[in-house]
Amino acid sequence: MAEQHETIRLSHLDTGYCVRNERVAVTKDINASLYSGELTCLLGPNGAGKSTLLKTLTGFIAPLNGEITIGSKSLTEYTDSELAKVIGVVLTERLSVSNMTVSELVGMGRSPYTGFWGRMDKADKEIVDEAISLVGIEALRGRTVQTLSDGERQKVMIAKSLAQETPVIFLDEPTAFLDYPSKVEIMQLLQSLSREKSKTIFLSTHDLELALQIADKIWLLDKPHGVSIGTPEDLSLNGDMGRYFQRDGVVFDIETGLFKINHRISGAVSLTGCPPYVNMVRKALARQGLAVTDDCGCGTKVVVRADATGYFINDGVCYRSVGELLDALKELPDTTAGR
Numbered sequence: 366m367a368e369q370h371e372t373i374r375l376s377h378l379d380t381g382y383c384v385r386n387e388r389v390a391v392t393k394d395i396n397a398s399l400y401s402g403e404l405t406c407l408l409g410p411n412g413a414g415k416s417t418l419l420k421t422l423t424g425f426i427a428p429l430n431g432e433i434t435i436g437s438k439s440l441t442e443y444t445d446s447e448l449a450k451v452i453g454v455v456l457t458e459r460l461s462v463s464n465m466t467v468s469e470l471v472g473m474g475r476s477p478y479t480g481f482w483g484r485m486d487k488a489d490k491e492i493v494d495e496a497i498s499l500v501g502i503e504a505l506r507g508r509t510v511q512t513l514s515d516g517e518r519q520k521v522m523i524a525k526s527l528a529q530e531t532p533v534i535f536l537d538e539p540t541a542f543l544d545y546p547s548k549v550e551i552m553q554l555l556q557s558l559s560r561e562k563s564k565t566i567f568l569s570t571h572d573l574e575l576a577l578q579i580a581d582k583i584w585l586l587d588k589p590h591g592v593s594i595g596t597p598e599d600l601s602l603n604g605d606m607g608r609y610f611q612r613d614g615v616v617f618d619i620e621t622g623l624f625k626i627n628h629r630i631s632g633a634v635s636l637t638g639c640p641p642y643v644n645m646v647r648k649a650l651a652r653q654g655l656a657v658t659d660d661c662g663c664g665t666k667v668v669v670r671a672d673a674t675g676y677f678i679n680d681g682v683c684y685r686s687v688g689e690l691l692d693a694l695k696e697l698p699d700t701t702a703g704r
C-alpha cells in the first residue's frame with residue numbers, strides 16, 4: 366500500500382460567491398484533509414456546492430472564509446506557476462482545441478516546466494510517453510482531439526494531468542456522459558493512479574454506487590447537513606449515507622452498502638431454491654411488487670421454486686425462464702396472500 370500523508374487541509378472553509386457585493390455562502394465551516402495515495406469522491410445532490418468547492422480548492426475562486434493549506438503553505442501564497450506544479454485539474458467541458466493531436470494535448474501538461482515557448486526536451490517527451498502509456502491510450506496518439514469519444518477524451522485529459530506531474534489531481538465529474546463500463550474503467554484507472562503513483566485524487570461525481578465501491582473516502586455534501594466525511598462503510602454504518610440521499614422510493618440497504626429501489630409491495634409469495642436462480646427471482650418479484658415472506662411456504666398461497674431445473678409455482682408446471690414465471694404469476698386469480 367502506498368505511503369499516505371496529508372497533502373491538503375481545509376480549515377473552517379466557507380465557499381461561495383460575491384453577488385452584487387454580498388457574500389453568498391454555499392458551504393460552511395468545512396474542516397477536512399485530503400491524503401496522498403487516496404481516491405476521495407465528493408458526492409452531493411444538484412446545487413449542493415461540489416463545483417464551488419472544487420473551484421475554491423483549485424484557486425479559481427477565493428474562499429469566503431477560512432484557509433486551504435497545500436503542503437506547508439496556504440493556497441493564497443502560491444503563484445500560478447507554482448500551483449500548476451502542485452495541482453492538476455480535469456474538467457468535463459468539451460475542449461475548444463481544433464486540429465490538436467492527442468500527443469500534443471498531453472504534451473500541454475508539460476507547460477508549467479517548458480517555459481514560454483513550450484519546447485519539450487527529451488525528458489519531457491519521455492514523461493508524456495509514460496503518461497500516455499499509463500492511461501493506455503497509445504493507439505490514440507496521432508488522432509485529433511475532436512474525433513475522440515467522450516471516454517477517450519476523458520482518458521486523454523487524465524494523461525495530460527499525469528504529464529503535469531502534480532501530486533494532486535482534482536476532477537470535476539470525470540464519469541459524466543460515459544457508459545457504465547467506461548465509468549468503471551475511469552474510476553479504476555484513478556484508483557490505481559492514487560495507489561501506484563501516490564497521488565491525492567479528489568473528484569466530484571453523481572455516480573453514487575460506483576463511488577461507494579471504489580472510493581477510499583467519501584465527502585458527502587448537502588446544504589441542510591453540511592459535509593460528512595469517512596470511508597463508504599463508516600458513512601453507511603453511521604446512517605449518513607441513507608440520510609443524505611433519502612428520497613421516496615429509494616432505500617439505502619445496509620446489508621450491501623448500496624442503494625436500492627423501494628418497490629411498492631402489493632402482495633407476497635414464498636420462495637425456495639438455490640442461487641443464483643433464487644436471487645434473480647427475488648429481484649424480479651420485487652419489481653412486480655411481490656415480497657418474499659419466508660422460505661417455507663407458511664402463510665402464503667403461492668410457493669415459487671427456482672433452481673437449475675427451472676421455475677415452478679406450487680411444484681406444478683416447469684417454466685423455462687424468469688419471464689415465463691412472471692407471466693404465469695400474473696395469470697393466477699389470487700396470486701398472493703397479501704392481495
Ligand SMILES: Nc1ncnc2c1ncn2[C@@H]1O[C@H](COP(=O)(O)OP(=O)(O)OP(=O)(O)O)[C@@H](O)[C@H]1O
Nearest residue numbers: 382384389391409410411412413414415416417418
Ligand atoms: N457564479 C455563481 N454566482 C452565484 N451563485 C452561483 C454561481 N455558481 C454557482 N452558484 C450557486 O451555488 C450553488 C452551488 O452550485 P454548484 O454548481 O457548486 O453545485 P453542484 O453541487 O456542483 O451542483 P451540480 O451537481 O448540479 O453540478 C447553487 O445554488 C448555484 O446556483
